[in-house]
Amino acid sequence: MTSDSQLLIAGWKAVSLVDVHGYSSFTLWTCGCNLKxxxxxxxxxxxxxxxxxxxxSVETILEEILASSSLVTYLHVTGGEPLIQWRGLVELFKKTRGIVLNSLNSNLTLYVPLKRLLELNLVHHVAVDLKVPPVKLYGLPPSSVERLWAMFLKSLALLRQHHVLVELRIPVHRGLTRGVLERYLDQVRGLLDPEKTVVIFNQLLGEPIVNPRNREWCRENCFPEEALLVELAEVAKSYGFSSVHIKSIPGFPQ
Ligand code: SF4
Structure with a gap:
């Protein structure tokens, strides 16, 4: 039996230094996602x-957070897609008030649940991928991708309206050219406050470093050249973002 006081999770890390840029976090992995x-x-x-x-139970998670609270700034909830379980998140985030700040790692395609959380002032930081082009990265039929992309844009606007800090992560694959990135940055630039946005370019990794859902796709598209990440970071800076960072593994691709 499930209730709003429970969350379906895969586990947590009591103290993480890698899940929220520049801050420590208690990181919780929730199960389920609407993308592929x-x-x-x-x-x-x-x-x-x-x-x-x-x-x-939310109470059990809270006890674990309390044990780490002196060492972490954020509770960072990732997944999967945490907003699928938004009712449980409301319960959890209400209880962490005054203990830690709340951070959400979301694909931002579930607009209504996000709106509920923001209206309650429960979210301080959001990490989100700019998965572009979405028809290639969402892993869903084109007929659903258009609607989900529209929800993503609407959600970004909502974050700005609520003054939420945004960590915009850009997964870099071999097909992400300067032109493709510019096409999508044109759409999101006005929805992001450059003062409240950190942009991070992530080199998409495949085997043997990670176990991707679609190995064949990753063999074709993962491990882009580091030079591409450097070039794209310059593009982001030219759009007015001053906090731009690159995460890649030196030496890859081989
Ligand atoms: S990478 Fe995509 S499929 Fe995987 S958890 Fe995130 S949004 Fe879901």
Missing amino acids: CPFCHNWKIANIDSSICKYI
């Missing part, structure tokens, strides 16, 4: 694999 990104390396969590996903 081919590069996803948390696809077992996204698919609600019964060997790793378990229901746990």
